[in-house]
Amino acid sequence: MESLYTLIEMVVKNIVVVLVLMGCVAYTTLLERKLLGRLQVRPGPNRVGPFGLLQPIADGVKSFFKEDIIPDEADKTLYVLAPGISLFAALSMFAVIPFGDTVTFLGRQVKLVVADLDTGLLYLLALATLGEYGVVLGGWASGNKYGVLGALRAAAQMISYEVALGLAVIGTIILAGSLNLRDIVSAQQGMWFVIKYPAGFLFYLVAGLAEINRTPFDMPESESELACGFNIEYSSMKFATFMIAEYAHMFTVAAIITTLFLGGWMGPWLPGPIWFLIKVFCVIFFFIWERGTYPRLRYDHIMQFGWKVLLPLTLANVVVTAALVAMGVL
Amino acid sequence: MIGIGIGFKWFIFVVAALVATGSSLMMVTRKNPIHSALWLIVTFFSVAILYVLLNATFIAVAQVMVYAGAIMMLVLFVIMLIHLEWGAQWKRKLSFAKLIGGVVTIMLFLQVLAGVFTYSDAGQKGVYSAQKLAQLGNARAVGTLLYGKYAFAFEIASILLLVGIVGAVLLARKRKD
Numbered sequence: 001m002e003s004l005y006t007l008i009e010m011v012v013k014n015i016v017v018v019l020v021l022m023g024c025v026a027y028t029t030l031l032e033r034k035l036l037g038r039l040q041v042r043p044g045p046n047r048v049g050p051f052g053l054l055q056p057i058a059d060g061v062k063s064f065f066k067e068d069i070i071p072d073e074a075d076k077t078l079y080v081l082a083p084g085i086s087l088f089a090a091l092s093m094f095a096v097i098p099f100g101d102t103v104t105f106l107g108r109q110v111k112l113v114v115a116d117l118d119t120g121l122l123y124l125l126a127l128a129t130l131g132e133y134g135v136v137l138g139g140w141a142s143g144n145k146y147g148v149l150g151a152l153r154a155a156a157q158m159i160s161y162e163v164a165l166g167l168a169v170i171g172t173i174i175l176a177g178s179l180n181l182r183d184i185v186s187a188q189q190g191m192w193f194v195i196k197y198p199a200g201f202l203f204y205l206v207a208g209l210a211e212i213n214r215t216p217f218d219m220p221e222s223e224s225e226l227a228c229g230f231n232i233e234y235s236s237m238k239f240a241t242f243m244i245a246e247y248a249h250m251f252t253v254a255a256i257i258t259t260l261f262l263g264g265w266m267g268p269w270l271p272g273p274i275w276f277l278i279k280v281f282c283v284i285f286f287f288i289w290e291r292g293t294y295p296r297l298r299y300d301h302i303m304q305f306g307w308k309v310l311l312p313l314t315l316a317n318v319v320v321t322a323a324l325v326a327m328g329v330l
Numbered sequence: 331m332i333g334i335g336i337g338f339k340w341f342i343f344v345v346a347a348l349v350a351t352g353s354s355l356m357m358v359t360r361k362n363p364i365h366s367a368l369w370l371i372v373t374f375f376s377v378a379i380l381y382v383l384l385n386a387t388f389i390a391v392a393q394v395m396v397y398a399g400a401i402m403m404l405v406l407f408v409i410m411l412i413h414l415e416w417g418a419q420w421k422r423k424l425s426f427a428k429l430i431g432g433v434v435t436i437m438l439f440l441q442v443l444a445g446v447f448t449y450s451d452a453g454q455k456g457v458y459s460a461q462k463l464a465q466l467g468n469a470r471a472v473g474t475l476l477y478g479k480y481a482f483a484f485e486i487a488s489i490l491l492l493v494g495i496v497g498a499v500l501l502a503r504k505r506k507d
Contacts, residue, residue, distance in 0.1 A: 078368075118468045122391040129399030133371075136403070140364065140410055148410060155407040162400060179469045 026056035039292035063240035073143030086134025086245035096120035100272030120181040139230030150229025160306035161210035167314035168203035171321040185264030194261040254283035350376035374398040
């Protein structure tokens with residue numbers, strides 16, 4: 001019977017996490033449009049429902065009923081597969097992120113995480129790469145030169161910034177002494193890593209922005225030069241899937257930052273998952289604010305910054321952090 | 331209950347092994363180099379599943395991260411960049427290189443077969459059992475071995491990689507004449 005209960009617990013956790021994640025993603029799109037509007041001194045969408053609160057549903061229904069076009073030149077299988085790969089990676093990344101402590105539910109101890117992996121942090125890095133395949137293949141399979149250019153940029157940018165991303169989290173691993181995300185959160189009892197280890201936080205923030213292809217690193221889809229880049233030929237629900245994947249990925253990266261540097265679910269008075277969501281939305285607010293503030297960088301500048309500034313800095317950061325921990329300062 | 335667990339593991343093993351074999355066959359027979367690269371990624375993933383079944387989670391994740399992720403992304407990038415003409419390299423003619431490749435493949439295959447039929451691991455137990463790994467932590471076990479017992483081999487490998495990087499930089503540098 002025990003294994004049956006475990007199975008039920010797993011299925012329920014999966015369904016709840018995916019549903020909550022999808023709901024959050026839908027309303028992140030609205031939040032982004034509203035906030036960007038306010039940042040540009042205009043109200044943003046406010047027609048559908050009170051304060052425009054039904055806008056995400058209207059968007060979903062609209063893209064569902066649009067005509068679905070597959071270009072003649074496209075590599076059909078990959079063209080259909082690519083948005084799915086993106087969404088799959090973004091959703092499965094969330095599996096290892098703990099959103100609360102252990103709770104007792106109907107007499108069972110339930111860990112508030114879908115999969116409590118021993119190598120959770122590495123799993124996150126691995127799946128982040130997988131997600132980028134969706135962008136690269138989507139751009140390439142469209143059979144459009146702007147699409148291919150977007151794909152090439154996505155691939156090059158990912159190779160460059162993935163190294164810095166990996167190096168930025170090594171300091172956290174050294175401080176927490178574990179790759180398990182629950183252990184990393186527990187290690188922040190008393191002091192968040194953002195205070196103890198601000199350098200790693202900044203590096204992860206920059207490299208994370210590059211990973212989710214957001215301004216100022218939104219090279220693969222820079223509309224002013226590539227006319228939307230990798231998703232240029234996509235329409236209807238496939239385009240919507242790409243968008244959902246992008247926002248889910250953004251939500252996941254915000255959740256990773258919360259877990260690694262902002263103390264995860266921990267906080268006084270309120271229950272864990274609530275604190276977790278508050279912190280995640282603070283990070284998302286920053287992402288949107290930053291998008292409304294900064295212009296897009298030039299492509300060669302991004303590459304130079306990645307290899308010549310970020311990589312040496314993160315490397316030095318690993319050495320310094322290790323030395324400080326060994327000396328007992330941190 | 332234990333019987334169901336083992337049966338399930340066996341089922342996953344068979345599926346992963348078949349996918350690994352099938353996708354590597356697809357990889358060598360595709361005309362489009364991008365499709366070949368993608369089938370290779372599928373192969374890497376199914377091999378990673380086999381690692382998970384062997385309780386080597388760390389190796390599995392490293393496999394996905396390094397091979398299926400970084401290296402294949404680089405390969406895809408290069409294929410897209412140099413824009414190989416589809417199927418232009420596909421010749422039915424038997425060339426000398428293909429002959430050598432075929433002979434080497436058959437030799438390696440025979441070697442694997444000989445190994446499988448003459449040597450058996452069945453019943454033997456290593457130091458790192460599933461219980462010990464669960465108690466010690468997978469990453470910690472690999473780390474202790476890499477930086478302890480096998481530190482020398484590990485450093486030699488990293489020097490080899492460094493030489494590779496220096497060589498690449500040297501080749502790519504603009505000549506000043």
